Amino acid sequence: RLPALIRLGLLQAAAYLVASVPFVLGIGLVYGLLLREFDLYYYINVQPLSWWIAVIVAGTISAGYLLLAAWLYIRWLFAIPILVFEGATPLGALRKSWQQTRKRFWGFAVPLAVWWVVVILASVVTTWLVRAAAAQLLAHIGFTLKAVIPAVVVTLALVALLDVLWFIIGKIVHVMLMADFYLETTDMEKELSTPVPAARILSPLAFKRIGWIIAGVVLTMGIVAGGAFLQGFNINRTIDITGHRGSKVRAPENTLSALKQAISEGADYAEIDVQTTADGVVVLLHDADLMRVASVNRRLRDINYHELKDIDVGSWFAPEFSSERIPTLQEAIDLARGRIRLNIELKFTWPDPSLTQKVGNIIRQNGFSSDCVVSSLNFPALTEIKQAFPELTTGFIVFKVAGNLSRMEADFMSISAARVTSRLVRQLHRQGRAVHVWT
Incomplete structure (x- = not known):
């Protein structure tokens, strides 16, 4: 069913894109009517009344699109299980999901929304606790480079790991809720055209072992990457400000x-x-x-x-x-x-x-x-x-890295800190190009 799943995803993406057109045009109209008289930088920094009117109107339009997208998502919530378990076509799965979710939007949307709010709050709290613990640790051991760098690397790795963990938990419960909603609206006596096979391929023990292996590989890669970072970190280098x-x-x-x-x-x-x-x-x-x-x-x-x-x-x-x-x-x-x-x-x-x-x-x-x-x-x-x-000496200012920068004939590249990577810096240095990083 993989080709059918791909077609289903493309259909939904196209629908979201088409639905966004009037909203994008509306925001463009707001910009044309309210933010074209002066330089845009003036509006961003001075924030006159016309700026706030534009922000409120554009924000309302954006919120309208988000609500429409959420409504479409709920109406097509069962498209994947219908396609997989009932053998429907991608278009047929969308139609049947639309029928099964009629007059059930809030009943499905509220539990999912509440759950993701809980996940986000839990992620924020755990991130705050890790950072607070790291700050207390640094306060006791001292703010030296030998202490700060490992502490920062470990803190960032732990925060990333916790965020990934919360995302995985969030998706698992999300899928469970979606399955529960699907079963509520499906005739259980109807024989599915695609029977669900018993779990004969992998036992629970095998799944657990695979999970531990994946976790071990990720942990090893993190340790190796952290070691490589610390080994290549030069505290004696000079930086022009x-x-x-x-x-x-x-x-x-x-x-x-x-x-x-x-x-x-x-x-x-x-x-x-x-x-x-x-x-x-x-x-x-x-x-x-x-x-x-x-x-x-x-x-x-x-x-x-x-x-x-x-x-x-x-x-x-x-x-x-x-x-x-x-x-x-x-x-x-x-x-x-x-x-x-x-x-x-x-x-x-x-x-x-x-x-x-x-x-x-x-x-x-x-x-x-x-x-x-x-x-x-x-x-x-x-x-x-x-x-x-x-x-x-000339330099090209780069807001977004796209294509092959090495083909740009400039003595240096001035690249946003959000876009620069160590690989890109090494590539440009090999070509004799300097790199200026701006924040």
């Missing part, structure tokens, strides 16, 4: 004050975002407009540089930064020279064909190539600036 947009936690981002703060904190690099104004001056700014940092509803590409000198981009952060203005790339280089290196990100909030050439010229004219790197999400722009200014 980059301040995001300067030091945006203690000063307004992408300003001279943020750069000064990053220098005082001992950062090796300061990452800055650069764009051009309406009259072609390269300045530091992350968003497409000034709403978030200055409450000015204008896009940077529509503002001449001389106008920026009168716009306060620091008061939103704290009153003492009210004199802060948007700096030029030249001003940032003058401040950083000999004090901190720069990671200059090319920010294309609009298709600006002049940005790469202007940034490259400024860096070359200042003899700053060895004191900076240039990065971007726009790979064609990186290729362009590397060809025009081969002395520059």
Whole structure:
């Protein structure tokens, strides 16, 4: 029945996908009506009234889809046992399950939902207990690397093992509940077209032995993996630290004050975002407009540089930064020279064909190539600036690892910590590529 089970799964997946279309379109409409006026980063950080309206409406739409998906799941709850034990076709199994669950949604949904809430709560509690015990242990033995690393590895392994255990228990009881519901709605006197064979293949003792063998293999693999990790862990390695947009936690981002703060904190690099104004001056700014940092509803590409000198981009952060203005790339280089290196990100909030050439010229004219790197999400722009200014070190910013990154011709890859793996790092290092990890 495996091919039939696969067809059944594909039918259900297609139904869920089709059912999601109007909800996805609804969320897209909410975004188009409420979140298109300004840069999206402004809405996420400032959270004006339109943001909360959009969140509430989109959340309601999403909740509606989840309820529909739950309703479909319950209505098709018996599709698998009907297909396996009664020999029905995939479509026939869905139809019969639909009939058998009519007017029984809450009777089936509530016990299943309550059970999974219990499982989740139990998992959260056991995770908290393990972490609390680990914290108490570290408090007694001391926070040294030789103590912290094994404790963290053991704690994470134990948490993962407990989570897997709770998931297995959850699925077992879930299946038992589903079987009980199925038997309640099935004529027990009817002979099943596919008789259930007696347990002759494996005895309970054999199942127990197999379970212990699997547990032993998993435990051995965990010990080996932990040993390999600890053996390869180098506590003497040096790591370059980059301040995001300067030091945006203690000063307004992408300003001279943020750069000064990053220098005082001992950062090796300061990452800055650069764009051009309406009259072609390269300045530091992350968003497409000034709403978030200055409450000015204008896009940077529509503002001449001389106008920026009168716009306060620091008061939103704290009153003492009210004199802060948007700096030029030249001003940032003058401040950083000999004090901190720069990671200059090319920010294309609009298709600006002049940005790469202007940034490259400024860096070359200042003899700053060895004191900076240039990065971007726009790979064609990186290729362009590397060809025009081969002395520059360029890096491609990766949000999601897909395909073969080794084919991307950049000096380094800037990869999210959630996406980077040791295998990927080794692969890129073998090719002479550096790896920058951001959080």
